[in-house]
Amino acid sequence: MQRFLLPLLCLSLCSGADRLSDLPDPLVGTDSKYELSRGNTYPAIFIPYAMAAWTAQTGDGGWPYQYAKDNIRGFRMTHRPSAWTIDWGSFSIMPGTGPLKVLPDQRGSKFQHANETAKAYRYDVLLDDYKTKVSMAPSAHGGILRFTFPKEGDAWVVLDANNGGSSVEIHPESNRITGTNSLTARGSVPGFAVYFVAEFDKPFTSSGTWDIKGAKDEAKKRSGPHTGAYVGFRAGEVVTVRVGTSLISLEQAERAMKAELPKADVDAAAAAAQQVWDRALATFEIQGGTAEQRKTFYTAYYHSLQFPRMLNETDAKGETVHYGLYDGKVHAGPMFTDIGFWDVFRAQFPLLTVASPSRNAEIMRAMVHTYEEGGWIPTWPNPIERNVMIGTHGDSAVADAYMKGIRGFDIEKAYAAIRKDATLPGTGVFKARLGIEDYLKLGYVPADGGVQESAARTLEYAYDDFCVAQVARALGKKDDYERFMKQAKSYRNLYDASTGYMRGRNRDGSWLTPFDPLDWGGVFTEGNAWQWLWSVQHDVPGLMALMGGRDAFLKKLDELFSTTTDFKVGGYKQVIHEMTEAKMGEMGQYAHINEPVHHVIYLYDYAGQPWKAQKWAHEVMVRNYKPGPAGWLGDEDNGQMSAWYIFSALGFYPVNPGQPIYAIGSPLFQKASIRLENGKRFTVEAARKSEDEIYVQSATLNGRPLDRSWISHSEIVNGGTLRFRMGAQPNEKWATGGLPTPDETYAASTGGAGQAGK
Structure with missing residues (x-):
């Protein structure tokens, strides 16, 4: 039914000036730099979850496009998922006129934002120095670019195969440039490369290749650390180039190009991409709020649809195949990469379980394939495991999917993978849980055991153990369930009642000294003791008891938002951008700019004061998510920052992935509907007379009074209407x-059978 609903829907919502695809703003978050993140994004044009994305390029390194710069040096086919990672297998294309310039620092052109248009499905800009207009549109494995050259001056196009090991070959007889780029993470299999085919619709008037120093000649082939090609055209020509890529072969790259871009027509490709975006964005229908808020919502959803990057390819037989990142072989089925589970387990993956469970299942299959081919589920693949950040939060993604009823993947193999995370040290390129031997022996990762971020690791390992336990219980593995639930209590070993914080603990049981809750780093990851105190989302009652009960818990939670915004560099020994951004947030020690606190606002629901969750959720939405290149604060982080906004704007949030319930906050819009894949619709309505009415006065679910600050996943996917009556003052009785608790949720979902196997 769903395949018929969305096309019909787009007849009414996806046409003319009101098309949903025109609402996302790819320039949001692009006014960022190393010292201060306003999103750390680039204006990517792409098909949701596609292998290839494109961006205008104002520089090299982690920030390929910075809004403050006024010089474009190329149009880059990019795989970069974060400013802090590598852009594996990339290449750039740059047009110009006049004397040929091939090196990035020499070939750039001034441009003006007034002559720049960025949409999810196309990008247009005028290069002032060359008087050349550039238009480009994406496809799943490539893209298409059009260069409109002026009537005077020699015209040329440079293809920069980039660093990391590359090759190019010019084929004048077919108007093509083919090549490879081999930049990848350390530990990749020999022979790794991204293959590309670039086919032009006009013949070359000249051609040649160049090397890392810019030395060029008319040779048709070149390989080396950094190579490129150039081709010439007549003045005044309009030149279009179609591009296909593959991780498998040049033949596969050509196959993708011909299938996805059957003709050299940028406008047709952009129109096709726009239809894809219209359908994707139509998952949500928003009414009310301001025009800026609606635009922000769909920009957030655009961000959340970029990653993980799916590496699926279609072979000559029409079958889905993928390149094995860990063994170099071609395998059947899907594959994924470019995702930081430390960030996205919190809201990005839970959003998939609601908005696109079929895609979630496909990613689960890809995770199983990674386990089969590499022996582990990665924590931060780019394109292979990079061992960035902490925890094994693929465990959370598997548990959340399975506990929400998502099937279509081999759960026994998935369980074997996450069980391995919880019991064994990593091997090969997979470090998995550093310090796991001590963690299993002592019940915590010791601060003096040679492993950095020991307290944060302990807290996140405990949560991951909870996730493994949930799957074990669902599969009837009682002994495993009990074992991992015991490990999930390990967080208790780090709570110091004398200070009221989680702390680093030495191997002999003594506390690490000196201690200052404002110190960043050291035993914590990108935060301090204030922020990490709350990382026990799987056992909030247990944390509450440790802290002295509900009243003490609430007092500390209130203090989190009201205390000083000051920080101390601590173990980092220098200011990092997150510290600056956290202080700019002006919410005490609550640092929304980074993921560890993303669930914390909703802990007020657990403690019986949901009106405070409503207040702070709304406050964060209006402060941290604004339009424009500098409107956001903190890293986007693969869509996690956006997924938090989407859930919070809808009015509920997944505090504890692996437990299929959502805590209620403050809905932003008058009406928000989710078009579910099963053909049903879940709608949230918020009756208010003015925008300052942010507090829930009362609620109904499908017409029945609702006096609880949570809803279940099944209540969402079964469809219905959650209606709120809002007011300007808190209702402290609702x-x-x-x-x-997770046990109560599980018992309710199994008809009261709360034990494993029943």
Whole structure:
């Protein structure tokens, strides 16, 4: 039914000036730099979850496009998922006129934002120095670019195969340039390369290749650390180039190009991409709020649809195949990369379980393939495991999917993979849980055991163990369930009642000294003791008890938002951008700019004061998510920052992935509907007379009174209407009963059978 609903929907919502695809703003988050992140994004044009994306390029390194710069040096086919990672297998294309310039620092052109248009499905800009207009549109494995050259001056196009090992070959007889780029992460299999085919629709008037120093000649082939090609055209020509890429072969790259871009027509390709975006964005229908808020919502969803990057290819038989990143072989089925589980397990993957469960299942299959081919599920693949950040949060993604009823993947193999995370040290390129031997022996990762970020690791390992335990229980593995639930209590070993914080602990049981809750780093990851105190989302009642009960818990939670915004560099020994951004947030020690606190606002629901969750969720939405290149604060982080906004704007949030419930906050829009894949619709309505009415006064679910600050996943996917009556003052009597524990949720979902195997 769904395949018929969305095309019909797009007849009404996806036409003319009101098309959903025109609402996302790819320039949001691009006014960023090393010292200060306003999103750390680039204006990517892409098909959702596609292998290839494109961006105008104002520089090299982690920030390929910075809004403050006024010089474009190329149009880059990019695989960069973050400013802090590598752009594996990339290449750039740059047109120009006059004397040929091939090196990045020499070939750039001034441009003006007034002559720049960025959409999810196309990008247009005028290069002032060359009087050349550039238009480009994406496809799943490539893209298409059009260069409109002026009537005077020699015209040329440079293809920069980039660093990391590359090759190019010019084929004048077919108006093609083919080549490879081999930049990848350390530890990749020999022979790794991205293959590309670039086919022009006009004959070359000249051609040649160049090397890393810019030395050029008319040779038709070249390989080396950094190579490129150039081709010439007549003045005044309009030149279009179609591009296909593959991880498997040049033949596969050509196959993708011909299938996805059957003709040299940028406008047709952009129109096709726009239809894809219209359908994707139509998952949500938003009414009310301001025009800026609606634009922000769809920009957030655009961000959330970029990663993970799916590496699926279609072979000559029409079958889905992928290149094995860990063994160099071609395998059947899907593959994924470019995703930081430390960030996205919190909201990005839970969003998939609601908005696109079929895609979630496909990613689960890809995760199983990674386990089969590499022996582990990665924590941060780019394109292979990079061992960036902490925890094994693929465990969370698997548990959340399975506990929400998503099937279509081999759960026994997935369980074997996450069980391995919880029991064994990593091997090969997979470091998995550093310090796991001590963690299993002592119940924590010791601060003096040679492993950095020991307290944060302990807290996140405990949560991951909870996730493994949930799958074990669902599969009837009682002994495993009990074992991992015991490990999930390891967080208790780091709570110091004398200070009221989680702390680093030495191997002999003594506390690491000196201690200052404002110190960043050291035993914590990108934060301090204030932010990491709350990383026990899987056992909030247990944390509450450690802290002295509900009242003490609430007092500390209030203090989080009201205390000083000051920080100390601590173990980092210098200011890092997150510290600056956290202080700019002006919410005490609550640092929304980074992921560890993303669930914390909703802990007020657990403690029986949901009106405070409503207040702070709304406050963050209006402060941290604004339009424009500098409108956001903090890293986008693969769509996690956006997924938080999407859930919070809808009015509910997944505090504890692996437990299929959502805590209620403050809905932003008058009406928000989710078109579910099963053909049903879940709608959230918020009746308010003015925008300052942010507090829930009462609620109904499908017409029945709702006096609880949570809803279940099944209540969402079964469709229905959640209706709120909002007011300007908090109702301190509504929904004060807290949230159910995971055991209570499981018992309810199994008809009261709360034990493993029943």
